[in-house]
Amino acid sequence: MRLSALFTLSTIYGALGVSLPTKRATICNGHAELCTRPYGNTTFLGSHDSYAFSSDPLALARDQEVDIPTQLGLGVRFLQAEGHLNDGVLHFCHTSCLLFDGGTVVDYLTTVKTWLDANPNEVLTLLFTNSDGLSIPDVWEPTFVAAGIDTVSYVPPNNPMTRSDWPTLGEMIDSGKRVITFMDAGADGTDGAPVDYILPEFTMLWEPPFDSTEPSFPCSVDRIAGPLSTVDHLNMLNHNLDINVLDTGVLVSDPEDASTTNGVASILADANGCAPLAGGVAPNFVMLDFVNIGAGLQAVDELNGFSS
Numbered sequence: 001m002r003l004s005a006l007f008t009l010s011t012i013y014g015a016l017g018v019s020l021p022t023k024r025a026t027i028c029n030g031h032a033e034l035c036t037r038p039y040g041n042t043t044f045l046g047s048h049d050s051y052a053f054s055s056d057p058l059a060l061a062r063d064q065e066v067d068i069p070t071q072l073g074l075g076v077r078f079l080q081a082e083g084h085l086n087d088g089v090l091h092f093c094h095t096s097c098l099l100f101d102g103g104t105v106v107d108y109l110t111t112v113k114t115w116l117d118a119n120p121n122e123v124l125t126l127l128f129t130n131s132d133g134l135s136i137p138d139v140w141e142p143t144f145v146a147a148g149i150d151t152v153s154y155v156p157p158n159n160p161m162t163r164s165d166w167p168t169l170g171e172m173i174d175s176g177k178r179v180i181t182f183m184d185a186g187a188d189g190t191d192g193a194p195v196d197y198i199l200p201e202f203t204m205l206w207e208p209p210f211d212s213t214e215p216s217f218p219c220s221v222d223r224i225a226g227p228l229s230t231v232d233h234l235n236m237l238n239h240n241l242d243i244n245v246l247d248t249g250v251l252v253s254d255p256e257d258a259s260t261t262n263g264v265a266s267i268l269a270d271a272n273g274c275a276p277l278a279g280g281v282a283p284n285f286v287m288l289d290f291v292n293i294g295a296g297l298q299a300v301d302e303l304n305g306f307s308s
């Protein structure tokens with residue numbers, strides 16, 4: 001009886017050219033509350049130089065200890081990475097591919113897509129840097145297509161989007177378009193024709209200074225662009241502390257201090273320091289080195305209003 005009723009209903013819907021209401025996600029990014037929370041009002045845990053992972057303590061150019069699936073398993077939902085060409089192929093490398101080569105971008109994005117397919121109720125943000133000015137349509141986009149990330153990428157209705165324009169996590173998950181990609185340079189049309197799901201970062205997301213050597217993370221608006229006001233931009237914490245090696249000006253991350261830097265007290269203090277610039281609200285992204293150390297997810301849960 002119920003089956004035939006459903007069949008009739010779907011036949012009527014079909015005849016009217018509308019599809020049956022699809023099943024709604026009830027848990028989004030691990031929390032029921034986040035299904036109705038707009039993307040612009042959510043805090044996500046982020047990984048700085050996510051591809052630059054190594055368990056070798058002598059690998060000074062590493063900023064992470066654990067690989068991408070492990071980072072995602074720890075609750076990371078914002079992956080930052082730096083693109084460079086190596087022998088004509090797009091790789092993620094730290095400053096130069098001679099210093100640290102994290103492999104091809106296609107392999108990286110394929111790993112991410114495998115995780116997305118296994119975790120359909122998760123919204124993920126990518127922040128890639130393009131300091132060599134590589135073509136967005138000719139060099140970057142083919143890697144998204146090869147990995148299938150284009151098929152799950154969110155295309156915003158406005159560009160730029162204000163912080164309050166973004167849909168809820170539930171809407172993104174229900175639509176299947178749950179990957180948001182920002183690019184620091186070139187996505188505004190300066191490096192080839194724009195690709196509609198590779199979004200210019202600074203017109204929508206402002207950054208405080210990066211590579212701080214001050215554990216107090218003094219906050220200021222360091223990089224921003226476009227017509228939107230600061231409070232209409234998303235915002236992030238560059239909460240990764242560097243040490244200046246023997247005062248040479250060479251900055252490296254320090255796993256020794258990560259348990260303090262990635263502790264709840266340090267992260268919440270940084271968030272409070274940036275809040276006056278962000279209209280009094282929490283940051284959208286908390287980006288850390290060594291995400292497997294400390295209590296990054298706990299701090300993010302608290303910023304989202306969950307006690308853990």
Ligand SMILES: *[C@@H]1O[C@H](CO)[C@@H](O)[C@H](O)[C@H]1NC(C)=O
Pocket residue numbers: 040041042043280281282283284
């Ligand atoms: C979300 O909104 C609440 C209520 O205004 C606010 O306390 C919180 O800081 C906001 N979070 C973000 C990331 O905007």
